Amino acid sequence: MSREKILTVQDISCVGQCSLTVALPVISACGIETCVLPTAVLSTHTAFKPGWTFRDLTCDIEPISKHWESENITFKAIYTGYLGSREQVDLILKLIERHLEKDGTAIVDPAMADGGVLYKGFPEDFPKDMARLCAVADVILPNITEACLMTDSEFRTEYDEEYILSLLGKLGKLGCKKVVLTGVSFSPEKLGIAVYDCKTGKTDYYFNDKLPRMSHGTGDVYASAFVGAYMNGKSVYDSAALAADYTVKTIEATIDDDSHWYGVKFEKELGYLIDRIKN
Ligand code: PXL
Secondary structure, three states: OOOEEEEEEEEEEEOOOHHHHHHHHHHHHHHOEEEEEEEEEEOOOOOOOOOOOOOOOOOHHHHHHHHHHHHHOOOEEEEEOOOOHHHHHHHHHHHHHHHHEEEEEEEOOOEEEOOEOOOOOOOHHHHHHHHHHOOOOOEEEEEEEHHHHOOOOOOOOOOOHHHHHHHHHHHHOOOEEEEEEEEEEEOOOOEEEEEEOOOOOOOOEEEEOOOOOOOHHHHHHHHHHHHHHHHHHHHHHHHHHHHOOOHHHHHHHOOOOOOOOOOOHHHHHHHHHHHHHHO
């Protein structure tokens, strides 16, 4: 079996263009063999009106991992996203220990919150568990809400660079090696990311023009494109910038369609992503 494959661990929301229904096509399109471990099955993501189904798959994680162990299955990278329960954190820590190759990369998107609040269904202290997973990661990809919740910081919509540097410093203390903080804005017309090296304290920014619409699922589109670019040998900064450009394209592809409120038309711009990765 080829060794050059990755594992992504997150829920499968049947409808809604997020988590696995984004990660699998995006990373595969980047030419990377993408194995999946679903953490839960939902009828839709949780931003739909209440009524969505939720099947927690925590019980399946250990038997799946045991079987993989018997087959000596390992991965070049493990990328985790939305988790189905807090118990999954310990199981995923074990999974990383067993199945991530020695020179492999653990990428954690602590997908659990946005706009200052936790997604529906998570217990209030869930960010503490997510922080334990971030502690072992090579790269974490939080938005500002997730960063605040994991570091007990005040969530602010208006801030200066000092606030962002303070958040990055606190995230660095969780134990991860690099942070890509999304949703950073120092002016009304620009939105971007901060890339922080937890060892050296070096911070680099990348900005795009801010679009007039926020969209669901863009965190997952961003993280998946980041993983696709990174696994193709791009640096953390170049992957973070490329993923930002791709995410902007997917929002632009969706912006005129009000009925498409639940996600972005990421499929329309896969050609752009692949061209950028090749160059
Ligand atoms: O896009 C993040 C996400 C993933 N999975 C589920 C969600 C959300 C955001 O709401 O509800 C189930």
